[in-house]
Amino acid sequence: MPQKIYIIGHKSPDLDSVAAAISYANFKNKQKNASTYIPAIAGDINQVTKFVLNKFNLEAPEILKDASGKKIILVDHNELSQALEGIGEAEIVEILDHHKLNFKYDLPIAVNIKPWGSSCSILTQMYLDNNIEINKNLAGLMMSAILDDTVITKSPTCIDKDKELIKKLAVLSGISDWKEYGLEMFKIKSSVKDFTDMEIIKNDFKDFEFKAGKFGIGQVETVDLSEFDAREKALSETMKKMRAKEKYHSVILVFTDIINEDSRFLIVSDDKEKIAKALGGELKNSEAYTSRIPGIMSRKKQVVPLISKIFDK
Numbered sequence: 001m002p003q004k005i006y007i008i009g010h011k012s013p014d015l016d017s018v019a020a021a022i023s024y025a026n027f028k029n030k031q032k033n034a035s036t037y038i039p040a041i042a043g044d045i046n047q048v049t050k051f052v053l054n055k056f057n058l059e060a061p062e063i064l065k066d067a068s069g070k071k072i073i074l075v076d077h078n079e080l081s082q083a084l085e086g087i088g089e090a091e092i093v094e095i096l097d098h099h100k101l102n103f104k105y106d107l108p109i110a111v112n113i114k115p116w117g118s119s120c121s122i123l124t125q126m127y128l129d130n131n132i133e134i135n136k137n138l139a140g141l142m143m144s145a146i147l148d149d150t151v152i153t154k155s156p157t158c159i160d161k162d163k164e165l166i167k168k169l170a171v172l173s174g175i176s177d178w179k180e181y182g183l184e185m186f187k188i189k190s191s192v193k194d195f196t197d198m199e200i201i202k203n204d205f206k207d208f209e210f211k212a213g214k215f216g217i218g219q220v221e222t223v224d225l226s227e228f229d230a231r232e233k234a235l236s237e238t239m240k241k242m243r244a245k246e247k248y249h250s251v252i253l254v255f256t257d258i259i260n261e262d263s264r265f266l267i268v269s270d271d272k273e274k275i276a277k278a279l280g281g282e283l284k285n286s287e288a289y290t291s292r293i294p295g296i297m298s299r300k301k302q303v304v305p306l307i308s309k310i311f312d313k
């Protein structure tokens with residue numbers, strides 16, 4: 001029996017973490033080796049992932065609830081606080097990622113981290129370098145993930161390599177106008193009217209361990225920020241409950257307007273003034289909404305470094 005190795009992205013899976021698991025498992029299974037690679041996800045897929053999988057006739061990977069005793073390849077994350085349950089009792093065999101490294105392990109393992117716009121950019125380049133065919137649907141999936149992570153190339157995390165790969169994948173997938181297609185994706189991401197407050201918060205939410213404590217930072221990328229005006233009080237109440245229950249130092253929700261290319265923040269913390277200041281903004285009202293902060297679009301490259309500068313020393 002070939003041994004099974006699961007390839008899995010982070011909790012609250014976004015499109016890139018799902019697409020990276022699917023495309024890396026396919027890549028590995030195309031190569032001659034004794035193992036079977038199984039794409040997996042650490043939770044339910046979000047609405048844009050559903051749309052993209054459906055569009056390209058692909059199935060959602062199986063949900064893996066517990067990693068204990070399993071062989072695991074982590075994609076699109078390396079901080080164990082973001083990984084699925086039981087990861088401490090799993091055998092991690094490899095990491096492929098594009099986030100800051102915060103990982104310690106007792107054994108030598110293969111680590112492939114590049115400061116590129118998405119995990120699927122790294123994977124697309126690996127397919128090209130190894131002359132492995134990228135079929136139409138896989139090309140569409142990986143292109144969609146790069147467009148999602150780079151906010152249709154507008155994010156400061158997007159590099160020239162990402163743009164080059166998007167163009168190649170656009171040809172392979174038969175989607176000629178990738179910008180228009182990207183906007184269609186982001187309109188789907190923005191439609192959260194039917195979501196509960198908790199669903200909005202948890203839709204794209206990550207934990208970060210800083211010296212001051214655990215921060216939970218969620219992000220909503222939208223084409224219309226005003227959709228959230230009426231919900232700010234309810235959202236902050238839910239975040240307060242979450243903070244108490246799960247012992248967060250702070251819970252922050254980032255609302256990013258991808259058209260205006262700015263963000264505003266809802267902050268639940270004893271240090272909300274300090275956090276708003278660290279982000280370059282100020283608190284607007286009692287619900288701790290900041291003013292719009294121009295140019296801030298990336299949690300990874302802007303929000304987390306600005307906060308860790310103050311709270312991780």
Ligand SMILES: [Mn+2]
Binds near residue numbers: 017076098119149
């Ligand atoms: Mn990613």
